[in-house]
Amino acid sequence: MLHRPRRLRKNPIVREMVAETKLSKDMFVYPYFVVPGKNVNHPIDAMPGISHFSTDTLLKDIEKGLSLGINKIMLFGVGDQKSEDAKSAYGASSLVPVTVRELKKQFGDDLYVVTDVCVCSYTNHGHCGIMHNDYVQNDVTVDLIAKMALAHSEAGADMLAPSDMMDGRVAAIREKLDSNGFENVAVMSHATKFASAYYGPFREAADCAPSKGDRKAYQMDFRNPDEALREALLDEAEGADVLMVKPGLAYLDVIARLKQNTNLPIAVYNVSGEYSMIKAAAERGWIDEQKVVMETMYAFARAGASIITTYHIRDIVENKWM
Numbered sequence: 200m201l202h203r204p205r206r207l208r209k210n211p212i213v214r215e216m217v218a219e220t221k222l223s224k225d226m227f228v229y230p231y232f233v234v235p236g237k238n239v240n241h242p243i244d245a246m247p248g249i250s251h252f253s254t255d256t257l258l259k260d261i262e263k264g265l266s267l268g269i270n271k272i273m274l275f276g277v278g279d280q281k282s283e284d285a286k287s288a289y290g291a292s293s294l295v296p297v298t299v300r301e302l303k304k305q306f307g308d309d310l311y312v313v314t315d316v317c318v319c320s321y322t323n324h325g326h327c328g329i330m331h332n333d334y335v336q337n338d339v340t341v342d343l344i345a346k347m348a349l350a351h352s353e354a355g356a357d358m359l360a361p362s363d364m365m366d367g368r369v370a371a372i373r374e375k376l377d378s379n380g381f382e383n384v385a386v387m388s389h390a391t392k393f394a395s396a397y398y399g400p401f402r403e404a405a406d407c408a409p410s411k412g413d414r415k416a417y418q419m420d421f422r423n424p425d426e427a428l429r430e431a432l433l434d435e436a437e438g439a440d441v442l443m444v445k446p447g448l449a450y451l452d453v454i455a456r457l458k459q460n461t462n463l464p465i466a467v468y469n470v471s472g473e474y475s476m477i478k479a480a481a482e483r484g485w486i487d488e489q490k491v492v493m494e495t496m497y498a499f500a501r502a503g504a505s506i507i508t509t510y511h512i513r514d515i516v517e518n519k520w521m
């Protein structure tokens with residue numbers, strides 16, 4: 200026999216030597232949910248291990264994370280002042296800008312802050328934009344998104360992650376930032392975000408379930424890989440610095456195909472439903488959590504993602520799974 204692939208699997212040393220995919224802490228971004236108030240640390244039922252924090256308790260938890268090497272976070276604001284026009288989303292005194300200021304005051308450049316930019320936690324109907332005649336209006340929403348992006352940048356955000364899926368928002372954000380002196384704030388666009396049932400637990404976390412209808416008129420149809428590539432390349436052309444695919448596991452083909460068609464870094468968002476499924480099965484003793492989590496992380500990297508946004512990273516570093 201000329202070829203015996205098992206030779207290179209003989210022991211751990213040779214397996215390490217030929218491992219084609221490596222992971223490092225540097226690749227991970229940890230999502231956080233900030234709520235108004237003080238001293239809040241309220242576990243989110245549908246996401247074991249993840250909590251709502253107020254700004255003060257968030258600072259403490261991030262400090263702990265930093266000591267473990269988690270130095271990149273993605274911040275979601277959960278607004279309590281919801282309105283038709285989402286005006287609590289973009290003022291300098293709204294939740295996320297206030298929190299980012301505190302984070303930057305305390306941690307400076309030791310912490311890289313990515314903020315989610317979307318209005319669904321601030322609209323009274325839970326949609327990711329301004330509604331008119333039961334339809335989310337694109338261009339007026341893009342104006343709001345750009346204002347929100349500017350408010351986050353003024354507060355000190357390092358990178359913005361628009362998750363709304365309006366057309367043209369990357370260009371509008373870029374233009375708004377550049378014309379206000381924030382040319383070094385980066386944009387990680389949710390370039391291909393699919394209308395997905397895997398966001399279920401998040402909607403409890405961010406209190407943003409649409410009160411009526413669904414998000415299919417703006418998020419992508421999961422049957423469309425060609426369209427996914429078109430969407431992503433549009434965001435690249437509009438000036439995105441990083442392209443994100445979301446959710447993760449059910450869309451590895453999209454990541455792999457995008458990898459062959461762009462030279463930008465690719466991020467994956469391992470979303471709430473993916474997280475909670477693993478947590479639930481592990482709680483019941485049906486799967487080995489460590490092994491399944493790490494196999495999943497390697498799958499993202501193997502597919503072509505170099506940035507992984509995941510709720511699992513705290514467990515990974517606390518338990519030294521990596």
Ligand code: PBG
Pocket residue numbers: 315317319327362363397398399400401402407414469470471472
């Ligand atoms: C809303 C938003 C969602 C997520 C991130 N931003 C939910 C949705 O689009 O309904 C999902 C994240 C997760 O499930 O972890 N703009």
Ligand code: ZN
Pocket residue numbers: 317318319320326327362363
């Ligand atoms: Zn939204």
